[in-house]
Amino acid sequence: MNFFFKTMAVAAICLPLSAMAHKQWLAPSKTVLNVDQWVTVDAGVATDAFVLDNNAMRVENLTITAPDGTTVQPENAATGKLRATFDLQLKQAGTYKIAVVNNAISASWDDNGQTKRWPPRGATFTAEGFAKEVPADAKDLKVVQSLGRIETFVTAGKPNATALAPTGKGLELVQVTGVNDLYVGEAATFQLLIDGKPAANVDVEAVANGTRYRNAIGEIEMKTDKNGRFTINWKQPGLYYVSATITDDKAEKPATSRRSSYAATFEVLSP
């Protein structure tokens, strides 16, 4: 939990405004494996999920939760121009959650017709800096908290749910039918939570990998029901990027609005 506070310090670095239009993804080499096997994960940021043509994801805020609920460290972490990467040996049987959680606050206001922003790109948000740099009487002041969670899941042997327990902060996904038990021809159901409670009427989008090799994106559009649940009918095997965003006013001060985003990568197999 303490990384939420740590991440406040790297706020502006992790979520530059320009990156908001981009998709951030974790792409595991495999998701259904045996105990002791290695898996490698690519982490990228680009317009299209899984297309390595823009930037590496910042993975300082990476947390890998093992099947017994403990945190384990990645190996061979490296950041390239187009993607970051790390390896993980699945020494325990069960399901691992691999998550990057970013939490940032940024302010923008109108200064005689010019839009000013603080903190500047690459700088970190601090309450002192905010008080000093942002005029108390700033015109059209908007202070926005961006709380983003990017996840993927891998399982060695029999899946379990210990690592999947939600934290109760921001937008999160919990399994109903499984996160590494996904097959074409079988509907998969998930539940979205906001601050631990069902997130109803949220738009959810799923996009299969390989967008570069087809003309249409082929999004699957869904909406969560009153219990926060949504169901996906996978059209083809492969990796899928499933994402949702909600905006509300439950922001950490001094922010007045909060943008909570969630994105997960799932691997769907042919039966």
Next chain:
Amino acid sequence: MRHRIPFALAAFVLPGAVMAGNLNLSVELPRIDVAEYHRPYVAMWLEREDKSVAANLAVWYQIKKAAAGSPNPAGGAKWLPDLRQWWRRSGRELQMPVDGISGATRAPGEHALSFASDKGPLANLPAGNYKLIVETAREDGGREVVDVPFQWPVKQAQQFKAKGQAELGAVTLDVQP
């Protein structure tokens, strides 16, 4: 190598022939003409109507453990999840190898297996509708699943035949009362 197959075949068929209430099955692994042939991993099991596993019959894989310091610490078990359906339905819950089920990979040819109703995987098998599932996955090759529906037990002997497209040849199931 080729001469060993009939002996192995006989060893399986002969004990089976003297027992009542049997499942006798024959599975053909086709000879595949490729430069680099690796024997396939094969799993055979009985599936209930809800797709749960009633009995594992056989799993042929490379049982060899990894050598110390190997880049593949999982050894031959690394490729068991490639038997995707079997892995999902039961393999991932087993501690392989399992006595009476696991065996080494087999060469191309016909392989016969026989199971008696009073012991082994068929002991206490309730009456019902089942499917025999044969799944195969080959390194640098394809994967195939063949299923054979049948009822258990039967009043008179019945034979069922199925055939794979590429990775499996004829699959014949004899169900005896």
